[in-house]
Structures are given as structure tokens and as C-alpha cells.
Amino acid sequence: MQFNSLSFMIFFPVVLAVYFVIPRKLREIWLLLASYYFYMNWNPRYAVLIGASTLITYISGILMEKCRGLQSKSRKKGILVLCLVSNLGILALFKYGNFALETADRILEMLGISGGGRRLDLLLPVGISFYTFQALGYIIDVYRSDVKAERNLVRYALFVSFFPQLVAGPIERSGNLLAQIRKVPEMELWNGKRITSGAILMVWGFFMKMVIADRAAILVNTVFDNFRVYGSTELCLAAVCFAIQIYCDFGSYSAIAIGAARIMGFQLMENFNTPYFAVSIRDFWARWHISLSTWFRDYLYIPLGGNRKGRGRERLNKMAVFLVSGLWHGASWNFVLWGGIHGMYQVAADVLAPWKEALCRKMKIRQNCFSWTFLKMAVTFVLVDFAWIFFRANSVMDALRILKRILLRPTPWLLFNGGIYELGLDRGEFGILMIALLCLLLGDLIRYMKKVTIDGFLMEQNLWFEWLAVILLVTAIFVFGEYGPAVDAQQFIYFQF
Amino acid sequence: MKKSVVRILCFIFLLSGVLWCANRVLAFKHGDGIYSMAKFYQQKENTVDVLVMGSSRAFENVNTGLLWEEYGIAAYDLCGSLQPVWNTYYYLKEALKTQKPKLIVLETYMFSEGDEYADDSRIIKNTFGMKWSRDKIEAIKTSAPRERWKEFLFGYVWYHSRYAELSREDFFRDKGDVYYKDWKGFGCNMDTRVFDRPDTTVTDGRWNVLDKTRDYFQRFMELAEENDIPVLMFVAPYAGITEHEKEVFNTVSDMAAEYGVDFINYNLMYDQLGMDFSQDAADVFHLNYRGNQKLTRALGDYIVSHYSVPDRRGDEDYASWEGNARYISAQIGNQLLKETAELSRMTEQLKNPDYLLVVTVDGTCTTADENLEDLWTALGISQEIGSGIWCIDNSKGPLYISGEGISSQYIRMDYHDISMERTWEADSGSWQNTVSVDRREYRKTDNGVNVLVYSKVTQEVADVFGIRTEEDYALVR
Known part of the structure; x- marks a missing residue:
């Protein structure tokens, strides 16, 4: 759903109207639902990737926070590396897979070898670079102990998928956006x-x-x-x-x-x-x-x-x-x-x-x-x-x-x-x-x-x-x-x- | 918080007002569909006695002015360009919300439609004029493929970029033109194209009309029946009729018979109509002002002899039909003037009290020229002044006479500015008479007489011609 579309002109006021009147406890869930609806409007299959990225970083964050002591430091690093590799791996596969194959083909062609011209049949998910970087920023922050790992999955999922900035930024920091999401139930919405x-x-x-x-x-x-x-x-x-x-x-x-x-x-x-x-x-x-x-x-x-x-x-x-x-x-x-x-x-x-x-x-x-x-x-x-x-x-x-x-x-x-x-x-x-x-x-x-x-x-x-x-x-x-x-x-x- | 709410509401009110104005200005105002519906809404309730429906073959051929003048019939051409039957059905639904016609005259050319959906332009013309209602939404859903409904629901997205083509008609009521003041949907075509008489061989063949057309025709007839309104179906004569279309009209005849309504195929009645395709056609599909009068008379005769439609002439509630008829009559009068090639015939036409004439006598020509004596007399121009400019309102007398010296005059007629100026040109050593309307200069000859005819009824320059003295008084346009 693009901002300059009729769908958004209907979507946003509806989301807003409900958000302003529902009980405070439901606000996070409502925004999460709205965010996923917003994103899935392009292609419902995209939700799998963003969901995977969310789960990986969410679990990694909690696991890292559990690591205490000297021995745990290397385990913490291991979790971070694993998390980075898996997230960047998804990004690399979906965004750079065909680029890598094309480049390899060209190099082989220059060497006089036929590359076969095979390509991956993958659809580039909208905004994948944005939410991946946002999630990675969070996990690095947790690793550095700059922020506490978020234990509430709804909150964390909302942080990764918050619809206004989901597909083209700004790439938010956990210290800013996640901190605000944690205060959503207390937020005073009516401010002219x-x-x-x-x-x-x-x-x-x-x-x-x-x-x-x-x-x-x-x-x-x-x-x-x-x-x-x-x-x-x-x-x-x-x-x-x-x-x-x-x-x-x-x-x-x-x-x-x-x-x-x-x-x-x-x-x-x-x-x-x-x-x-x-x-x-x-x-x-x-x-x-x-x-x-x-x-x-x-x-x-x-x-x-x-x-x-x-x-x-x-x-x-x-x-x-x-x-x-x-x-x-x-x-x-x-x-x-x-x-x-x-x-x-x-x-x-x-x-x-x-x-x-x-x-x-x-x-x-x-x-x-x-x-x-x-x-x-x-x-x-x-x-x-x-x-x-x-x-x-x-x-x-x-x-x-x-x-x-x-x-x-x-x-x-x-x-x-x-x-x-x-x-x-x-x-x-x-x-x-x-x-x-x-x-x-x-x-x-x-x-x-x-x-x-x-x-x-x-x-x-x-x-x-x-x-x-x-x-x-x-x-x-x-x-x-x-x-x-x-x-x-x-x-x-x-x-x- | 209360203050904030009031403030927001005020702002929304203001913003809506501005956007409403922008919408009004930018909206499409096509006469062949949208505006005919918009104007229909302005008719006094229950005044339309005969509702003429169909495509351009209806609104260019059924002369509402003539039906009024000669039969006192209050008819309205509620049609649309290439209007498919499904749109005609929704137009009827819309019409019956404010009117109770005594008769529906349905033109049936579009029964030959072969496509489920018309092109974008026709979808727009046949739906955008309707006011917001469930019927409008239904009309759009019927007219456009499902995946495109959204596009046609909000007309603004189509016409917001019209800003580059805005004109006077976009800013004033009745499109800023007296033509639309009492308009009843009829568009009088003034063109003439010469055609051979179409092949009148009768065929017995039949053609299956589209299921969608058949379905909406059925709905149309049921709606008319529910409202107890008789229907008269017809197809107008046209030069380009094909064998396939003849077969379609045979099928239409069968369909009319199924419902027990009259169907007249005027393509089988050229002789009865006196139709002459060398002068009565505007193009391959439509009749011109001569042809439409012949067809309308035939229709009018049929209506008064077969249906109970009252003669409304003299009824104050129907003043707008009188105005419409007067306008159309004046329009045709202007056309006849334009087509007149003999000066002797023209002098009579120029005496029309609805005309304002601006005459200049230029070059070596003077009012002493005895060969033009009839013209001077007809125009009421004194032969004492040799040359110059005369502005004569036929119903009031002279408004301005320049005399033979330097002079100028500006006259405002309706929304037009007429400027008349007589100057001395030192370079050529001669007098120069200049007449312009809305800054556009009109001159047909430098040596002779120039006449500009302005119609006070149609509020336009009706004709401009010159008489060249050095060319044996040839008439030039």
C-alpha cells in the first residue's frame, strides 16, 4: 500500500480512529495488526520474511541477555554472529542472489566459460533492507547492552514492522522507537x-x-x-x-x-x-x-x-x-x-x-x-x-x-x-x-x-x-x-x- | 479539547469549501452525456412529458425545440454519447426520481453494441453526470470491469488535471452560455455532408443482440411498465447503415413486439420523411438541422396521434421550453443566413429584430452606390454619409454611426465586447474602419461593405460577410 494511494487514504483514518478509541492495552496489538495488513497489501507472502526476521532477532536478543559472565561473552558473540548471518543471509538471498549469479556469469563469460544463465525465481520484498537494518541495529544494541532485550513479542514485532516507517524509513533505533512503543499504553493521544x-x-x-x-x-x-x-x-x-x-x-x-x-x-x-x-x-x-x-x-x-x-x-x-x-x-x-x-x-x-x-x-x-x-x-x-x-x-x-x-x-x-x-x-x-x-x-x-x-x-x-x-x-x-x-x-x- | 474540536471542524469546513469549488470548476461538462443529466436535475419536478432516451442518434436528431413549437410537447433528450442500453436503464431510473413522463421515446441504435464494456470516455460520459446514489454505483459497476470500478467511482481523479484546459464554461452557471439556460439536451448539428441514399433493400435476417443488452432492455421495459409509462422505440435514419445493423433492427423490432410496444425503423421510410441525404445529413451517423426537423415532425405526428401527451404551450411552468425552442429556432436562422449566397435573399433575413448589425463601408465604396440601394434601405442606412461604421440594433434602431471623421465606440453585448473604430491611416492615405468582437477583428473586404451580424438570442456572432464592389458585388465569407 503506497502512501499516495486511495487505499492508504482509507486505511490511515480507519487505523487512527480505532487506535484513538480502543482500550489502552489493545493499542499495541491494533498497531501490529495494522502494520502487517499494510505490509501484506503488497504481497501476503512478504509477511513470512519479516516474521522470520522478527523472530530470529527477538529470540537472539533474549538469549543474549541471558548470557552472563566471561564464558558467556563468547556465547553472546556467537548468538550475535548467528543472528547477523541469518538476517543478512535472507537479505543477500532475496536482494543480491540474482546480482551475484549475474556477476558470476559475466566473470565466467570473460574467462570463456558458459555460466548457464540460471536465476533465482524470487520476489524482492518491499523495504527488506530497511526493516533488516532496523532489526540488526536492535540486536547490536542488545549485544552492546545499550538497550534491554524486549521480552514482549507483540511490542518487538511492532518495532520491526511499525507501518509508517516500515518500507522506506527512517531506520529507527531501538533506543528511540522501542522505548516509545513500551509506553504506548500510557500515551496521551488527544493532543491538538x-x-x-x-x-x-x-x-x-x-x-x-x-x-x-x-x-x-x-x-x-x-x-x-x-x-x-x-x-x-x-x-x-x-x-x-x-x-x-x-x-x-x-x-x-x-x-x-x-x-x-x-x-x-x-x-x-x-x-x-x-x-x-x-x-x-x-x-x-x-x-x-x-x-x-x-x-x-x-x-x-x-x-x-x-x-x-x-x-x-x-x-x-x-x-x-x-x-x-x-x-x-x-x-x-x-x-x-x-x-x-x-x-x-x-x-x-x-x-x-x-x-x-x-x-x-x-x-x-x-x-x-x-x-x-x-x-x-x-x-x-x-x-x-x-x-x-x-x-x-x-x-x-x-x-x-x-x-x-x-x-x-x-x-x-x-x-x-x-x-x-x-x-x-x-x-x-x-x-x-x-x-x-x-x-x-x-x-x-x-x-x-x-x-x-x-x-x-x-x-x-x-x-x-x-x-x-x-x-x-x-x-x-x-x-x-x-x-x-x-x-x-x-x-x-x-x-x- | 472542545476548542480544538471546534477549530478542526472550522478548518475542515473551509478546506471542504475550497475543494468543492475546485471540483465544480474542474468537473467534466460534456454536453453529450454528463451535462444533459446535470441539467435534467434542474428541471421542475414532473414537467417532462416526453423523455427521449438513447445515444447521440437521439439527442442530435430529436429536436426538442420543434416538438414544442409545433406540438406543444415538453420533451427532454436525456441521452449519452454511444450510450449502451444498461446506461439508458440507469438514466431512466434516475429520471423517474423527479419526473413522471407520459411517454418514453427510446432510440435503439446501441442495441447493435457488441462489447460488454464501452471505452473509458463513454463510461465517463454515461455515469459521471449522475448524482451520488446507489443507482450511480450500480451504473458504474455495470459499465466498467470489476477491477476498474474504483477508478470510475471518484470522477475527480479523472478530471483534476483539466486545469490546463479550463475555459469560461467551467466558471459560470449554465456553462456561461445562454445556449444552456433553457437547454433540453438537444444538440442541433449544423454541418452538412453529402451522401448517397443508403441501400433500402429490406433484409429478413436477425442478429442476436448482446445478452447484457437484452437483460437491461428487459429491466428498462419492466421499469417503464411499473411506472405505467408507454414506450415508443425508433431508429433514426442515417447514411451509414449496414446490412448487419439492418438485421439488428429486425431483432429490435421483434423485441419491441415481445413487449407490445411500437417500433419505427425510419430507415425504411426515407420517402415518407422526405429525407434527402445530399443535404439532410451532418455525418454518416447523424442528421443535420434540416434532417432532424423532418424526423422530428414525423415523430411528433406519431406521438400526438398515438399517445396522450398534452400541449403545454402557454403554460407558465413551461417557459423554459419556450426559451429552448426560441434558441434553437434562432440557431437555425443563423445557419440559414450563413448559407445564403444571394444578396437579395439576405436583405430580408437581415431585418430579423433579434439581430444587431455592424456595417462598415470601406475603401472606394460609398453609400451613394446605387447597386446596393436595397441593402441600404433594408439596413436603414442613410445615403447622406458616404462611408464609415454603422451599428444598428434591429429592434431599437442605430446605436452608433461613426460619420466620416475619426471616431470610436465600444459596446457591451451580453458578455461580448464589440469595438468599432474609424481612423485615418497616413501611410496609405485612406480611412480605416475596424470592427472587433472580444479583440478579434472581423473584415472580409477592403473595398466594399463589411457586415457583422450579432444574434441577441444566441448571443454570438451569427455571420460575417463582405460585399466586394470591384468584383461585381460578390458576396464573400
Whole structure:
């Protein structure tokens, strides 16, 4: 069930209405049932996998907590390893099984041996990477004794499957979400401000998804899916639009998830914080998909040694984390390369930092002014967008071909003769996209400068302004949103991960 | 908490209001299905005496204006484009909620339908006009395959993206057009296409109509019977009739006989109708304004001689039928004017009191031209002023005469802006008369007379023509 579907428009109010009126003791069970219904709406068989992952980590957690004393330490480690291997094994089989077979076939082909071309007949379960990482985060936390193992299976199952963030994050930590789930029976649900805040976030999310992301997707798909007939202007425009699309697509999911959870009384972690205002790649990753970045930091980068084992090892660790992050995003080499590019950006930034400082000093470049910050933002955006080309292209070779065409097929006149309006979005649609982007820019500027999210900002205003803004947003979604039988409904991009 | 609830309710009320307005503006307003139902709901209760049902062969062929003018019949064409019989059944169910017609006239071309489901556009046109009710839901469930019911239940998802094509009709009552003020569902087709007379060989063959069609026809007849309403079935003449369709109509004739109702196949009666396919057809399927009058007269004669349908002329409750007839008559009058090629005949038509005329005398032509004396007399233009612009309301007299000097005038007619300007063009050393309606300039000749005819009934530019003096007073359009 997608957020931007009629089913969800019926599902969510029904879940909410029942949740608010049933006895407190039943709240957890109700949310668990709703979460499984939500997930099984894609395919009922998915429930087996998430159920298996839940049971394995649940039992492992309890077993680990029972291990006390020195001898038990190795047993505890053994349970952890077993749990990690089984969960990652499921993930590997379902998500990377065919990728591994394909890669093996190619290698064999290069060696002149026929690989047989066999593939696994498996369906990739929606959001498997998200809930697997959430469950693994929990088990590592229990191993480290950062949290207590959850003994109530309903609570724990709800933690793994909580429907607002189940299929595309934010990837929650047990210290945050599980702790809140434990307090569900005591939760005071009727809080006008909290509900309003959640509702505004949801509206903002739908606006980002249906008005911006899905509209930008039309241009992006037109150009990327047929890049061989387009030149530099169209490809660059499509790359910029993809940067917008993926931000609004993924950001919108997080906003709706956080909003929906907030209406129900849960505070999920922030997942996006004005990523395109980042002044460096490092800063970008502190603002983009924060729940995944911090997950990798806490459960992979630091255990690998982080920056504690010398410069060389630190850079190696960074590369490793980003390559894994790339692979997490998709079972394809272009995602790995995308991760690698971001890793290289980070390493290069470290290596070149003293040179950059020296150059600035020599050329007397002022660094505490807007123009310098703006330049850094612009350069960061270009670097990020360059990497997005590898992310969006269907293969590494296609990405390279796109870059080649950008360099060798200049078409600047299209900016002036209206040619850009023939890429799937006519003049009117382009105008709507621009106005919607202006709204997004305003929202992000408020977030960036006032350090307050859109819901907080609107609720600080006079009532007429708050209502006007929300009514305009809802009307924009209803009128200009990309939905209906005439529109090929765009899935949230991150569902595939 | 009470304060919060009040606040939320106020907000929901406001938001609903805005979305309701957006829905009204963006909704489909197709005349061939949706709007005919929407307008039907606006009819005074129990005023429709003859309910004409079926496809476009009904609403383009059965002239409700003529039925009123010549027989005093209050008829409404409640039809839809390519409307399958199952939709006609649901339209009847809907109609009977507010009306008690004395007769149902059922056009039967769509008995030849061979598919269980119509295309999306027809499903939309034949269901979206209905108000929310169990019948509407049933109509959608019957019209669309099960897996697509959801799509058609919420019309908004289809038309919300119409924002790029919004026009005046989307923002005003009656689509902002006087045409729809008293409209009774009839669409008078003004096109003419020349066809040979179709083959009139009679066939005895029969064709099994679709089970679904048969089923809903049965329901239709039972519903009519329950409400004690007689049914008259017919098929209109059309140029493109095929052998297969002749067989279908034979079957329809049998089906009508099963229920003991009359069925008239007008495709077997071209001579009785006086149908001339070289001038009476609008296209291969429909009759034009000449053809529909012939068919409607035949139907009207049949109705008054076989059924008890009252003559409502003079009844104040039926003023809208009078308005509808007046409009259609004016529409046909405009068309006749457009088709007139001789100036002598035209001068008579131009005297119509419903016309406002804007005449410019341009170039070397002057009102002293004796060859146009009849025209000046008919228009009431004084020959003392040589050239310029005249704006004459036939029922009131001249509204504006420019004279021979520089002059300009703006007139607002209904929702149209007419601008008239006489200027001196130094470059060419000549006087320039410019007439425009809603910023669109009308001129047919630079040397001669230009006439713009505005109809006060249909509230549109009815005709524009020029008389070229240097081309032997040729009429140009």
C-alpha cells in the first residue's frame, strides 16, 4: 500500500480512529495488526520474511541477555554472529542472489566459460533492507547492552514492522522507537498541537511527492530512458530534475512517515535536513538519509575502527562504508559505483583540505561570507548531482554514455527556443513545477535559517496564515498532484531498496 | 479539547469549501452525456412529458425545440454519447426520481453494441453526470470491469488535471452560455455532408443482440411498465447503415413486439420523411438541422396521434421550453443566413429584430452606390454619409454611426465586447474602419461593405460577410 494511494487514504483514518478509541492495552496489538495488513497489501507472502526476521532477532536478543559472565561473552558473540548471518543471509538471498549469479556469469563469460544463465525465481520484498537494518541495529544494541532485550513479542514485532516507517524509513533505533512503543499504553493521544503538527508534515510530504517528485519524474524518465537522442542541455536538466525528484520522493516519504507517526503519538527521528544546502559532501551525508548514515556510522564505521587507527585506515573505512551503502541501495554495479564516488569525494576532501586552505590564504579568499558559502553549496550540489547520474542510469555503461553525450553533444539553444518544453513537461507544467519548487525552497530556507521544520514554522504563525498555507498545499495536491488513471503512479523510489 | 474540536471542524469546513469549488470548476461538462443529466436535475419536478432516451442518434436528431413549437410537447433528450442500453436503464431510473413522463421515446441504435464494456470516455460520459446514489454505483459497476470500478467511482481523479484546459464554461452557471439556460439536451448539428441514399433493400435476417443488452432492455421495459409509462422505440435514419445493423433492427423490432410496444425503423421510410441525404445529413451517423426537423415532425405526428401527451404551450411552468425552442429556432436562422449566397435573399433575413448589425463601408465604396440601394434601405442606412461604421440594433434602431471623421465606440453585448473604430491611416492615405468582437477583428473586404451580424438570442456572432464592389458585388465569407 503506497502512501499516495486511495487505499492508504482509507486505511490511515480507519487505523487512527480505532487506535484513538480502543482500550489502552489493545493499542499495541491494533498497531501490529495494522502494520502487517499494510505490509501484506503488497504481497501476503512478504509477511513470512519479516516474521522470520522478527523472530530470529527477538529470540537472539533474549538469549543474549541471558548470557552472563566471561564464558558467556563468547556465547553472546556467537548468538550475535548467528543472528547477523541469518538476517543478512535472507537479505543477500532475496536482494543480491540474482546480482551475484549475474556477476558470476559475466566473470565466467570473460574467462570463456558458459555460466548457464540460471536465476533465482524470487520476489524482492518491499523495504527488506530497511526493516533488516532496523532489526540488526536492535540486536547490536542488545549485544552492546545499550538497550534491554524486549521480552514482549507483540511490542518487538511492532518495532520491526511499525507501518509508517516500515518500507522506506527512517531506520529507527531501538533506543528511540522501542522505548516509545513500551509506553504506548500510557500515551496521551488527544493532543491538538501534536496532531496538527503531524498532519501538516503529512500534507507537506504529499505535496513534495505528488506535485514535485512525480512531475519532475516525467522529464527525468523521458530523457534518461531514451538518453541516446538527447544532448547536453536535456541531460543536464534531467540530472538536476532527478536530484529534485529523489529528494522530494524520499524526503516526502520520511515527512509522511514522521507525520503519520506523530499523529499516533510517536516521535520518529529526522531523516532529511535541507541536504542541498550542504557545503561539503560530508555535510551532505549529515543531512541526507540521516537514519541510514548514522546507522552505518554506529554499526559499521566505528566497529571498523573509525578514525581511531590512523589516516590511512580512516580513509579505507570511509570507502568501505560508502561502497556498502551503495550496495545497500541496489543490487547493481551502478549503485556500488555511486557509493564509491561518494567515498572518493570524502577521501579527496581529506587529502585536498590543506591545499584548499593554503590556496585560500594565498589568494586572500574570504571564507566567512555568503559568496563563499554559496560557492561551496553550488560545488557540493554539482558533485552530488554528478553522482546521481550513476544512481539513475540503468547501468554503469549507460551512465558513462550519458556523461559522454553531456560533454560531446552541446545543445545550448534549447534553453532559448523552447526545446526544453518538449521533454514531457510543457510550458504550463514546467511553470507549475517551478512554483512548487519555489515553495520547497521557502520551506527549506526556513528549515535552514530558522532551524524549524515546516509544521513548527506554520504553527508559530497567526491562525489565518497557517490555515491558508495548509489549504493552498492541499488544493495544490488535489489539483496539480500527479495521480489518477491518466497518470502512471510513481512508486516511491526508495521502496526498491 | 472542545476548542480544538471546534477549530478542526472550522478548518475542515473551509478546506471542504475550497475543494468543492475546485471540483465544480474542474468537473467534466460534456454536453453529450454528463451535462444533459446535470441539467435534467434542474428541471421542475414532473414537467417532462416526453423523455427521449438513447445515444447521440437521439439527442442530435430529436429536436426538442420543434416538438414544442409545433406540438406543444415538453420533451427532454436525456441521452449519452454511444450510450449502451444498461446506461439508458440507469438514466431512466434516475429520471423517474423527479419526473413522471407520459411517454418514453427510446432510440435503439446501441442495441447493435457488441462489447460488454464501452471505452473509458463513454463510461465517463454515461455515469459521471449522475448524482451520488446507489443507482450511480450500480451504473458504474455495470459499465466498467470489476477491477476498474474504483477508478470510475471518484470522477475527480479523472478530471483534476483539466486545469490546463479550463475555459469560461467551467466558471459560470449554465456553462456561461445562454445556449444552456433553457437547454433540453438537444444538440442541433449544423454541418452538412453529402451522401448517397443508403441501400433500402429490406433484409429478413436477425442478429442476436448482446445478452447484457437484452437483460437491461428487459429491466428498462419492466421499469417503464411499473411506472405505467408507454414506450415508443425508433431508429433514426442515417447514411451509414449496414446490412448487419439492418438485421439488428429486425431483432429490435421483434423485441419491441415481445413487449407490445411500437417500433419505427425510419430507415425504411426515407420517402415518407422526405429525407434527402445530399443535404439532410451532418455525418454518416447523424442528421443535420434540416434532417432532424423532418424526423422530428414525423415523430411528433406519431406521438400526438398515438399517445396522450398534452400541449403545454402557454403554460407558465413551461417557459423554459419556450426559451429552448426560441434558441434553437434562432440557431437555425443563423445557419440559414450563413448559407445564403444571394444578396437579395439576405436583405430580408437581415431585418430579423433579434439581430444587431455592424456595417462598415470601406475603401472606394460609398453609400451613394446605387447597386446596393436595397441593402441600404433594408439596413436603414442613410445615403447622406458616404462611408464609415454603422451599428444598428434591429429592434431599437442605430446605436452608433461613426460619420466620416475619426471616431470610436465600444459596446457591451451580453458578455461580448464589440469595438468599432474609424481612423485615418497616413501611410496609405485612406480611412480605416475596424470592427472587433472580444479583440478579434472581423473584415472580409477592403473595398466594399463589411457586415457583422450579432444574434441577441444566441448571443454570438451569427455571420460575417463582405460585399466586394470591384468584383461585381460578390458576396464573400
